Amino acid sequence: MDQAGERREPTMRDVAALAGVSIKTVSRVINGLPGAGAEVTDRVRAAARTLGYRPNLTASSLRRADRRSATIGVLFEDLSNPFDAALLRAVEDHARRSGVLVLAGSTEDDHTLQRELLVSLSARRVDGVVVMAAGGHQDALQHERERGTPMVLVDRPPTFGGTDCVTTTNRDSSRAAVLKLAALGHRDIAFLGDRRTLWTSQERYTGYLEGLAQAGLTLREQLVRTDLHGVAVAETATAELFDLDRPPTALFTAQNLVTVGAMRVLRDRDLHRRVAVIGFDDFPLADLLDPAVTVVRQDVPGIGRKAAELILARIDGDTSPPVHAVVPASLVPRGSGEIAALS
Amino acid sequence: MDQAGERREPTMRDVAALAGVSIKTVSRVINGLPGAGAEVTDRVRAAARTLGYRPNLTASSLRRADRRSATIGVLFEDLSNPFDAALLRAVEDHARRSGVLVLAGSTEDDHTLQRELLVSLSARRVDGVVVMAAGGHQDALQHERERGTPMVLVDRPPTFGGTDCVTTTNRDSSRAAVLKLAALGHRDIAFLGDRRTLWTSQERYTGYLEGLAQAGLTLREQLVRTDLHGVAVAETATAELFDLDRPPTALFTAQNLVTVGAMRVLRDRDLHRRVAVIGFDDFPLADLLDPAVTVVRQDVPGIGRKAAELILARIDGDTSPPVHAVVPASLVPRGSGEIAALS
DNA sequence: AACTCCTACGTCAACGTTGACGTAACCGGC
């Protein structure tokens, strides 16, 4: 087989030579532009086929007036996380339909990495970026945006202006979840949340507070655990809750890994039939657990589609005012959230 | 904010003008090449910073001798599938460490889509591709490979020569799983597999046959169900198995979605404590189900790392003979696979 | 028959960058 054959890729020049026309005519034929006769078009096509010619999009975009690379960047926290993966897939699908490919990267919620990836994307002259912003300050994102890069934030809004974003009904759905638990008679409802630097965590916590207030319940600070990043930390925190003198009778777990950790502890302590749980974010197999887990499910394909639509529109020159699209989440009752308080 | 500001990106020419040097000197400074004095270097760096200059990798790679775009393509079946997502993440991590970004796409196991994506990647002059080949013929892949594109196949080997690939111990691990079930006294072990066009399905089935033979069991054709693509189809097939006069006492489910479907049916019929199950491919929360699911777990990070290493080496000009790397999978006992046959 | 207009091409330069090569200044050695 061809090991380093170092065979040069054929160019329009080669095709032109073989077809006996000028380079410009080849360009016209390849791009389907008018100004090439039928017979010449056939000759050029045939020549391109025999040589195995493939257009060079990088050279083309360097020269073209619009400068498009037909490529966007997608920076999410962790592409192996089911939520991120589903979102990537949704964005990718819609982009591809417009002939746009996706350069994907994981930021690990790390500002340095996020900045480096932004620079790498910018060096490749992507047409725009879809970003799940790392928690905390957004200096690098703002800087990139101010350079003129079309940008859409997903999952978390920008802390700076002039930028589109797509989020879900974090606060409202959290409030609804808590109200549902309260309606079942629960008065000691715990909150277990992800890192406090994350906007989503804050919103969900606010929704929790609103729910308590609306239900006429008082907040017990002991029942609030935050900064739970990962399953292991969530397990520890959940265990602590049930070591309290007056443990919770219901849990609102504000992120999918937290939900998983909590479920594990409940099962270990054989509390899974008595303690109600509603989680934010669906996760695979939530319906197969015992009990099946009631969750607030984000419309991930909807979020991805909206993000893709927005970035593609901006790239196409849409200069209408920035949009903050909110895609509704829905409560999926499966059992764990329907356990009533012991009266 | 800057709506279509149409501000031109600064180029080396602009930096050169501001620093009062030639374009070539700017190039030297930006690329850290020798031949620029200390004072000039400082002036150029300062000018680049004031202008917000960003190198243009597409122009650079067009002109450079090595022609590298520092970008690879990754085409998997479905980026939202946990297995694919984890693999993408592993490849991405290792590529990024070498300054290489990843253009990712889902082929949906569709030849047309796979071919279109290959053409799109080739138009962007990626340095190489990592592909999970769509089932059936591999004409497009072979064609692309023969053009000289560095290529590594993952999960499934090529049907053509001269190409690296990375797979797991499909056959051996499947045989081991069946032998384990047989050792627990099971004589009616069913096989539930994904699409037969997939190489992995075939290998796992062969391993199943080998296991039966080695255990001295005879194959019962009725207990073999293939072409189960997706959870729903797997559920139907499983249900049929338990409507047989002599149903299986153990299941070997050869793909993760199939395992999920089977578990669902077992639970619905309250058989989950009596029928043994070993699944191929781990999946999130397998340990939280009741019973926890015994699986053959592939070393996904290991596969991704190996694939990344191979493609990067080939891109760097490694012309050693093609490699078929096999990354060992391991059996993870969790409970469902340790249920003994009723004697 | 002279005119305009259109079609089907071709020529040229430029996109942003780098490889090849040129050159002026300076150094050390004799």
Place this chain on the structure above:
DNA sequence: GCCGGTTACGTCAACGTTGACGTAGGAGTT
């Protein structure tokens, strides 16, 4: 004071493509 070598620049062309513009020939109009 001249030579060879080195350092620190600069000039030029080219990577593959396309926008701007030129032109030859034919069709249609007056």
